[in-house]
Amino acid sequence: xxxxxxxxxxxxxxxxxxxxxxxxxxxxxxxxxxxxxxxxxxxxxxxxxxxxxxxxxxxxxxxxxxxxxxxxxxxxxxxxxxxxxxxxxxxxxxxxxxxxxxxxxxxxxxxxxxxxxxxxxxxxxxxxxxxxxxxxxxxxxxxxxxxxxxxxxxxxxxxxxxxxxxxxxxxxxxxxxxxxxxxxx
Numbered sequence: 001x002x003x004x005x006x007x008x009x010x011x012x013x014x015x016x017x018x019x020x021x022x023x024x025x026x027x028x029x030x031x032x033x034x035x036x037x038x039x040x041x042x043x044x045x046x047x048x049x050x051x052x053x054x055x056x057x058x059x060x061x062x063x064x065x066x067x068x069x070x071x072x073x074x075x076x077x078x079x080x081x082x083x084x085x086x087x088x089x090x091x092x093x094x095x096x097x098x099x100x101x102x103x104x105x106x107x108x109x110x111x112x113x114x115x116x117x118x119x120x121x122x123x124x125x126x127x128x129x130x131x132x133x134x135x136x137x138x139x140x141x142x143x144x145x146x147x148x149x150x151x152x153x154x155x156x157x158x159x160x161x162x163x164x165x166x167x168x169x170x171x172x173x174x175x176x177x178x179x180x181x182x183x184x185x
Contacts, residue, residue: 039073041080047088058170065174090123120165121146145169
């Protein structure tokens, strides 16, 4: 029994040494890889797109991504080591499904077309900049994400569906930005 315990201990020690020799390192989850990050500022997302008003929601989702998954302090612009800049430059809703109805009005046949489903597409750029040196750590000028949403006859439900699609896009993009910042790929 003692011999098998000794063999197991020996194999475990050899495994640890092999992992250490190949450069593999264990790291705590939520810690950056390949860069020393002490703090980050995530200012309000800018938007030059015609669809305005969701920048605060998007910024909140992005900040929450870093808070929930990372161990990196979020600070103000004047105190942070790095600044995460995000700018939305296009928001587009395109029809995906149509419905048409023929009606006769005053002896004329009228075709009435409605949209049943739309696809929201968001295009943005993001960069991580060292506040002190101005050096760009990473930059992606063409981030694109999409989400579909249903259209009904109720304008309030349509607005909520559109907002939900934007929030879904914000969550997806925030995850990608977090990974790009913390995982370095």
